[in-house]
Amino acid sequence: MSEASYNEPSRDAYEDALPDGGTHKQDDDACQHALLEAKKLWSSVKISADTDPLSAYLNRLNHLEPLPSETQQELAVRYMENDDEEAAKLLVLTNLRLVVKLAKEYQRRKTDLLELIQQGNLGLSEALTRYDPYRGVKFTSYAQYWIRAMILNYLMNYTHPVRIGGSRAGRKLFYNLKKARRALMQNGHKPTASRVAQYLDVKEEEVVRVAAQLDAPPVYLDAEAPGHEDTTVGELMESETVSPESAAAEYDLASQIRAVIDEFGDGISDERKQAIWTERMIADDSKTLAELGDDWGVSKERIRQIEVGMREDFRAFLVERLGDDVKLEWLKSP
Structure with a gap:
């Protein structure tokens, strides 16, 4: 991985441009100017073409x-009272590093950190709309709870082959299973499933x-099967369909029976x-017995008698051709 190259902008250039208690119009202009300065800082970082997306994002x-915190409080008030989009954007932009810090706490093996950061950014935006x-x-302090919640929701529902958080008990266990086990072990108990269930009331x-x-860890169907070359786990699984x-x-049997x-x-003359x-x-x-009886001017009982006899004749004919192992459900008498 190559290192990104930078211009050297002043880190606090946008902070110097923030409102400091002037008139409402002056505050609007200052906040907009501060947002522009922050965007300039973001875009002024030069990233080489072969830098991976995560490194490019972190470098910016x-x-x-x-x-x-006092400035953040003021921006939040401006957003809440005046629906000031510039204040909201600046508040989100300057807290993106908080999202990265929290996302790294939840990074696990084979978990994409960028995915966690994206979910955390959604939590940051949600926190802004709900913050009083x-x-x-x-x-x-308020935003970190929403950031963690969105990251945990992603880990719970989208990083496992089977969805865990589909029930209230599943969500409760996802968040508290390890804590419950530690608590039971600290009290001298083996953390069996029954004890954990009783402890968490699930x-x-x-x-x-x-x-x-x-x-x-999840088993991937396209992974190479242990002890096999060029064979995946999925290929060794028994199929539920007919082999x-x-x-x-x-x-082949159906073709023979059809013949x-x-x-x-x-042979029916x-x-x-x-x-x-x-x-x-x-x-x-098929026609009913009554319909065939009307066609041939006889009772439906007579048609039924002829049909029963033909079934017996065909059963004997089938056994003669294919053996007595062949059984057909429709050969049973009606």
Whole structure:
């Protein structure tokens, strides 16, 4: 990775331009000027073409110092009372380094730090819309809870193959499972699933489910299977669909049965039996006994008797051709 090259802007240039108690119009102009200065500092950092996105982002942040809490308070008041977008943008821009600091606390193996920073930035924006500057709490103290919440929500729901936070118990376990285990061990107890469930007031099966996902790394289906070359884990998993061998065997048997059905039908010389065979016994949209009885001027009972006899004849014909292992559900008497 190559190092980025910089211009050397003054880090506090935008801070010097901030409002200091002038008139409302002067404050508006000063705040807008401070935002422009901050944007200049951001864009003035020269990044080489081969610098990775994370390094480029962090290099730019190095030139944006956080503002004093009193100044942040003033900007928050301006945003709340006057819907001052420049004040809001400046407040967010100068707190991006706080997001990076918190995101690094949650970085895990195979977790993209940029993804965590992005989620934290969403939390920072959410904090700005909800912050009440008159409650006596610093903006950074309030914002960190929203930043952490968005990062944890991402880790809980989007970094595991199976969604953990789909239930209240799942979210509770995601946040508190490790704490509960430590508390039980400090009290001399083995942190079994049943004890953790009792400690956190959740179902034991929820503890087992969430613990299985948090304790073991996920298995990737496209990863190379242990002890196999050029074979993935997914390729070794048993499929729930019919295997190619079974499908081929079923197709071959179906073809043989179709051939026997055609051969039996071709051998029927009686027109009435031929109609019963083609229009009722093997038809997709078969006629009823009453309809065939009307067609041939006999009762539906007579048609049923002829059909039963034909089923027996075909059963014997099928056994003769393919053996007695072949069973067809529709050969059973109606």
